[in-house]
Amino acid sequence: MAKTDTKGKKLERNGLSDDQLRAIFRNMLLQRQLDNRGFQLNRQGKIPFALGSEGHEALQAGAAMAFHRGKDLLAPYYRDLGLALGIGLTPYEILLSLFARAADHNGGRQFPNHYSSKDAGLMSFSSILAAHIPHAVGAAYAMKYRGERGRAVLVTCGDGTTSEGEWHESVNFASIHKLPVVFLVENNLWAISTPIEHQMGQPEIWKRAAGYGIPGHRFNGFDPIETYGSVNEALDRARSGGGPTLLEGMCYRFLAHSTDDNDMTYRTKEEVEAHRKEDPVPRFERVLLDHDVMSAADVEKLKRDVLRETNEATDRAEAMPYPTAADLYTHLYEGAWQPWQ
Numbered sequence: 001m002a003k004t005d006t007k008g009k010k011l012e013r014n015g016l017s018d019d020q021l022r023a024i025f026r027n028m029l030l031q032r033q034l035d036n037r038g039f040q041l042n043r044q045g046k047i048p049f050a051l052g053s054e055g056h057e058a059l060q061a062g063a064a065m066a067f068h069r070g071k072d073l074l075a076p077y078y079r080d081l082g083l084a085l086g087i088g089l090t091p092y093e094i095l096l097s098l099f100a101r102a103a104d105h106n107g108g109r110q111f112p113n114h115y116s117s118k119d120a121g122l123m124s125f126s127s128i129l130a131a132h133i134p135h136a137v138g139a140a141y142a143m144k145y146r147g148e149r150g151r152a153v154l155v156t157c158g159d160g161t162t163s164e165g166e167w168h169e170s171v172n173f174a175s176i177h178k179l180p181v182v183f184l185v186e187n188n189l190w191a192i193s194t195p196i197e198h199q200m201g202q203p204e205i206w207k208r209a210a211g212y213g214i215p216g217h218r219f220n221g222f223d224p225i226e227t228y229g230s231v232n233e234a235l236d237r238a239r240s241g242g243g244p245t246l247l248e249g250m251c252y253r254f255l256a257h258s259t260d261d262n263d264m265t266y267r268t269k270e271e272v273e274a275h276r277k278e279d280p281v282p283r284f285e286r287v288l289l290d291h292d293v294m295s296a297a298d299v300e301k302l303k304r305d306v307l308r309e310t311n312e313a314t315d316r317a318e319a320m321p322y323p324t325a326a327d328l329y330t331h332l333y334e335g336a337w338q339p340w341q
């Protein structure tokens with residue numbers, strides 16, 4: 001188990017209660033279990049594709065805790081399992097997406113890991129990098145235009161995605177109009193096989209905020225409490241009319257980019273193992289144990305519960321039917337069952 005230097009020191013908890021700390025840890029364990037399940041199901045030939053968020057657990061669980069359910073909107077990207085879980089999606093909904101079943105929110109017709117949920121405030125998105133960022137800014141514009149107070153949009157992306165033109169256009173537009181939006185970059189140092197030093201000349205993404213005239217901040221995305229503090233402050237500013245913020249959470253991608261990728265063709269085992277030493281999941285477990293937020297028995301029970309929940313959700317989702325040919329045009333053309341009608 002990872003060593004921490006927190007034992008005996010007062011826990012800096014950024015206002016998080018014990019229940020919230022336990023909920024964050026539960027989310028992190030679920031992420032890891034569901035990530036593994038996606039890769040297993042792919043290797044068993046049961047699903048065509050999966051993406052993993054291993055290494056992003058703390059960042060996503062901490063950020064999700066700052067999201068106000070029923071008020072805020074989330075515009076995530078494909079690696080945001082923990083954000084989806086944290087704002088209310090269930091493992092069953094995640095597995096419906098992976099299995100591409102008809103009962104999935106997208107009717108089983110989206111790419112796996114591309115969740116959406118109107119009830120949870122999770123905007124639908126595509127695999128085209130940065131295409132969702134102007135949509136998120138548009139939603140923030142609508143909130144401001146309608147005079148809706150106390151709401152904000154949280155939009156995420158990877159480090160590589162900040163090279164896209166839409167990213168820059170969106171941050172600029174949000175700054176001009178002082179929109180209620182938080183740009184959260186999950187910097188895992190890689191964009192598939194492109195390392196950060198080949199992606200940008202200035203590797204501190206948060207510093208770009210100054211160029212757009214908005215606040216910027218970098219935080220340790222392996223620490224869910226620090227993440228929560230940063231995201232909560234930025235979302236509060238957005239909700240209260242203070243405009244956008246650019247946040248950069250530092251983390252690492254432990255798995256290959258996806259089930260279709262072999263990361264050993266562009267990075268070394270030693271590099272991955274060096275980052276694994278900082279693995280946020282055992283690290284946070286240690287913090288909770290050291291500060292008596294959980295006992296060893298609580299942790300064991302939680303791990304068993306998470307595995308059981310994942311197994312049940314897997315069996316239930318797998319048993320559901322695929323969409324049929326007759327569903328092809330559902331939700332595409334209002335009031336018509338074929339496009340030419």
Ligand SMILES: Cc1ncc(C[n+]2csc(CCOP(=O)(O)OP(=O)(O)O)c2C)c(N)n1
Pocket residue numbers: 079127128129157158159160161162186188190191192253257
């Ligand atoms: C416009 C566009 N260009 C290229 C791709 C192919 N692609 C998919 S993911 C990816 C890497 C993105 O890296 P990053 O933004 O750092 O996110 P990460 O996967 O590391 O979390 C690329 C190049 C794409 N989906 N869309």
Ligand SMILES: [Mg+2]
Pocket residue numbers: 158159160186187188189190191192
């Ligand atoms: Mg990346």
